[in-house]
Amino acid sequence: MFAKDLLKGKRILVTGGGSGLGKEMARYFLKYGAEVLICGRRVGVLEDTAKELMDENGGLVKCYGLDIRGAQDVDDTIEQIFLEGPLDGLVNNAAGNFISRTEDLSHRGFEAIASIVFHGTFYVTHSVGKRWLELDRKGSIVSILATWVWTGSAFTVPSAMSKSGIHAMTKSLATEWGHAGIRLNAIAPGPFPTEGAWARLSPGQDPNADASDGMYSGNPMGRFGEMAELGNLATFLMSDGCDYLTGQTIALDGAEYLTGGTFYRALASLKDEDWEAIKSTIKATNEKDKQKRSV
Ligand code: HXC
Numbered sequence: 001m002f003a004k005d006l007l008k009g010k011r012i013l014v015t016g017g018g019s020g021l022g023k024e025m026a027r028y029f030l031k032y033g034a035e036v037l038i039c040g041r042r043v044g045v046l047e048d049t050a051k052e053l054m055d056e057n058g059g060l061v062k063c064y065g066l067d068i069r070g071a072q073d074v075d076d077t078i079e080q081i082f083l084e085g086p087l088d089g090l091v092n093n094a095a096g097n098f099i100s101r102t103e104d105l106s107h108r109g110f111e112a113i114a115s116i117v118f119h120g121t122f123y124v125t126h127s128v129g130k131r132w133l134e135l136d137r138k139g140s141i142v143s144i145l146a147t148w149v150w151t152g153s154a155f156t157v158p159s160a161m162s163k164s165g166i167h168a169m170t171k172s173l174a175t176e177w178g179h180a181g182i183r184l185n186a187i188a189p190g191p192f193p194t195e196g197a198w199a200r201l202s203p204g205q206d207p208n209a210d211a212s213d214g215m216y217s218g219n220p221m222g223r224f225g226e227m228a229e230l231g232n233l234a235t236f237l238m239s240d241g242c243d244y245l246t247g248q249t250i251a252l253d254g255a256e257y258l259t260g261g262t263f264y265r266a267l268a269s270l271k272d273e274d275w276e277a278i279k280s281t282i283k284a285t286n287e288k289d290k291q292k293r294s295v
Helices: 020-031 043-057 071-084 107-135 157-180 195-201 227-238 265-269 272-291
Strands: 011-015 035-040 061-065 089-092 139-144 182-189 249-252
Touching (some): 011 020, 089 227, 139 157, 182 227, 195 272
Parallel strands (some): 182 249
């Protein structure tokens, strides 16, 4: 779809780049010639991804163990990265989420999501943006949001609130930093099945199942999104030539949210025992993931 060297010479950091949507976007940036940096909490997962992508495409993928919830850790890592060479692009992809009735959430449960999505995303954006301003360099920031920044979302209230905050950050900083050629845009993907999200948002459902099944059967295009569609849009937003495009959140969802429904409305009919079962399934996934973490 693009010239092979579209992103040649660019250094792009993808947070949460070891798995899921982050890994897929990293794959496309590498394919189009960028040097790709990925960070995340699970160093082993990052290293496996870096190897897989470099074996597939050639090029360079560097890994940084980083939990974006720690403001100082974020600034130290971004400092180290800039000492190696300035970034040209940042993808705010790292996130956390799980479905829960809001009345069942503890304060720590709220904090678990907000500290990653709302606080962590700001820390990384701030740390990269201030260096671009100091160095008088332009740059492109793409944040991965969800269509619930427009609709809200029952049963994922901490994520809906936090991602809406990043939607506001995108518009605000596009205005504030536009003078320096720093662009901020966002992508709001609809259903793009990944193991991490599905285990916490549709527990028990197979991420490889057909879209005609279950809660996504109402998608106007009758299918899930394809990773190439996300990779191509992210590549376009990272490239030169669309520098006047900033401050926008682009839905990539087959027009799903325009059909008028919000995500998870179907969950309103679940009973107490269903929520207990969902919670244990999600917690088992979280525990399994934690055992793989080294930071
Ligand atoms: C209620 C829950 C819960 C659940 C966790 N908690 N899971 N409460 N229901 N299912 C509560 C815990 O009880 C605890 O509170 C608090 O949350 C912190 O839990 P930890 O497991 O210690 O948190 P932590 O290790 O920080 O893990 C963060 C996490 C985890 C967000 C909970 O899921 C994670 O690391 N996720 C990263 C990957 C991920 O979520 N990917 C999906 C992104 S999808 P108490 O009070 O008990 O101590 C996405 C949107 C996609 O972002 C949009 C699609 C359209």
